[in-house]
Amino acid sequence: xxxxxxxxxxxxxxxxxxxxxxxxxxxxxxxxxxxxxxxxxxxxxxxxxxxxxxxxxxxxxxxxxxxxxxxxxxxxxxxxxxxxxxxxxxxxxxxxxxxxxxxxxxxxxxxxxxxxxxxxxxxxxxxxxxxxxxxxxxxxxxxxxxxxxxxxxxxxxxxxxxxxxxxxxxxxxxxxxxxxxxxxxxxxxxxxxxxxxxxxxxxxxxxxxxxxxxxxxxxxxxxx
Amino acid sequence: xxxxxxxxxxxxxxxxxxxxxxxxxxxxxxxxxxxxxxxxxxxxxxxxxxxxxxxxxxxxxxxxxxxxxxxxxxxxxxxxxxxxxxxxxxxxxxxxxxxxxxxxxxxxxxxxxxxxxxxxxxxxxxxxxxxxxxxxxxxxxxxxxxxxxxxxxxxxxxxxxxxxxxxxxxxxxxxxxxxxxxxxxxxxxxxxxxxxxxxxxxxxxxxxxxxxxxxxxxxxxxxx
DNA sequence: CAGGAAAACTGTACGGTGTAAAGTACAACC
DNA sequence: GGTTGTACTTTACACCGTACAGTTTTCCTG
Numbered sequence: 001x002x003x004x005x006x007x008x009x010x011x012x013x014x015x016x017x018x019x020x021x022x023x024x025x026x027x028x029x030x031x032x033x034x035x036x037x038x039x040x041x042x043x044x045x046x047x048x049x050x051x052x053x054x055x056x057x058x059x060x061x062x063x064x065x066x067x068x069x070x071x072x073x074x075x076x077x078x079x080x081x082x083x084x085x086x087x088x089x090x091x092x093x094x095x096x097x098x099x100x101x102x103x104x105x106x107x108x109x110x111x112x113x114x115x116x117x118x119x120x121x122x123x124x125x126x127x128x129x130x131x132x133x134x135x136x137x138x139x140x141x142x143x144x145x146x147x148x149x150x151x152x153x154x155x156x157x158x159x160x161x162x163x164x165x166x167x168x169x170x171x172x173x174x175x176x177x178x179x180x181x182x183x184x185x186x187x188x189x190x191x192x193x194x195x196x197x198x199x200x201x202x203x204x205x206x207x208x209x210x211x212x213x214x215x216x217x218x219x220x221x222x223x224x
Numbered sequence: 225x226x227x228x229x230x231x232x233x234x235x236x237x238x239x240x241x242x243x244x245x246x247x248x249x250x251x252x253x254x255x256x257x258x259x260x261x262x263x264x265x266x267x268x269x270x271x272x273x274x275x276x277x278x279x280x281x282x283x284x285x286x287x288x289x290x291x292x293x294x295x296x297x298x299x300x301x302x303x304x305x306x307x308x309x310x311x312x313x314x315x316x317x318x319x320x321x322x323x324x325x326x327x328x329x330x331x332x333x334x335x336x337x338x339x340x341x342x343x344x345x346x347x348x349x350x351x352x353x354x355x356x357x358x359x360x361x362x363x364x365x366x367x368x369x370x371x372x373x374x375x376x377x378x379x380x381x382x383x384x385x386x387x388x389x390x391x392x393x394x395x396x397x398x399x400x401x402x403x404x405x406x407x408x409x410x411x412x413x414x415x416x417x418x419x420x421x422x423x424x425x426x427x428x429x430x431x432x433x434x435x436x437x438x439x440x441x442x443x444x445x446x447x448x
Numbered sequence: 449c450a451g452g453a454a455a456a457c458t459g460t461a462c463g464g465t466g467t468a469a470a471g472t473a474c475a476a477c478c
Numbered sequence: 479g480g481t482t483g484t485a486c487t488t489t490a491c492a493c494c495g496t497a498c499a500g501t502t503t504t505c506c507t508g
Contacts, residue, residue: 012456012504036493036495038494038495049459049496050456054456057495105329121411125414135413135417135418140433143426144429147373147378147379150374150379152367154371154374155332157332158335160335184345184346186353186362187345189353190349190363194363205364205368209364209368209371213368213437213440215443216437216439236484260464260466262464272487274485277484450508451507451508452506453504454505455503456501456502458500458502459499461496461499462495462497465492465494466491466494467492468492469488470490471486471489472487475484477481477482477483478479
């Protein structure tokens, strides 16, 4: 008379993939935070320590989650022009990090790259190499592009709640004003004349900076 | 009768500044991690809860630590040419983040900017505005530059131990090779022909990307 | 089919974290 | 002297990751 057929949990109910999917789902719901092992286990109808049968430790779980995010990023099609490829993957990466803001602070710090991560970097590199970039030029380009995309994602994720502009922005600006309006005249200026303007959305800056970077790459491609 | 504090841990031995200085020092020693409230208190010869008399909570302490890092960043001198100013502050910011790697993941996520932080941003903005950038152009430039500098710092901080190149790099490359040498040909190529070459140091990429960005700003300055 | 080994999951526990709440000692002012 | 306020301590709670030692369940072998 084992009392509960209610909450499933057959022996083989768990798996690396299911755990990762649940973890990503919970992190997405929570916004910026990865769930604790106990909460994650509870969601899966299991005790916390059961997770450790599929992951050596939490770090390994985070590695898997990050790899799942990389897997969502669209890669340049083989043979496509480098500029299109780079724009596609940069936009897609930003979108993925927007969907999974908890991943922004994790993408870089993972030491053990998963296969989706490696495939990702290999594809980006390949797109550049096959369209005329030297090895060194591709290295410069990747460093620059990754820095820009990650850095932008971080700043975007740090915005007060959403990047659509509006009341949050005004609240922030009001806070700055309150502290010292005249002490920081240029901050005040940009707040009033730029960030608080009706159609403003910080996200629009992404394409502007990206185009500038891509232009620079184009100009240096031959010399590098 | 102006008695001096005879006992080591006199009543007024603690202060906001001393706590912050100790916290930054401990974080620097530890490398990537901010100390716990208990460890920090122990270092200060005090119990953990004493800290809460000077900071509302740990987040406020982190705000203060980040502001201290911003205070270390050199600002463009008033009236200096924008390109020099931007190069100075970008390099100085990267250096500061190199000295305080624990700050890299914190700079952005702080909601309450301190006065050094506000002064920093105001000075950078001012340098651009006074040298011919429009409000919008300055906004584009700041977004781009900050994204690049933060993003680069993050990637640099995530490198296995130090950015000087050498054995760590080879170990990493060996790991990739072990996983799938021929599956990721471009990764293999760049590892062998670029990253593992004797004089290589990832830090050198910083100036390359920065110059490209500054060139782009120069080119767009009038149009923005 | 028996039985044993391996795999999957649980129970309990430990040392760590941030911090709420209440208590204690001391300084300064009425 | 008494009051009040400040600086600090004590204690406690809820939560975290995870080591370690069970307890099943499954599956392979004889």
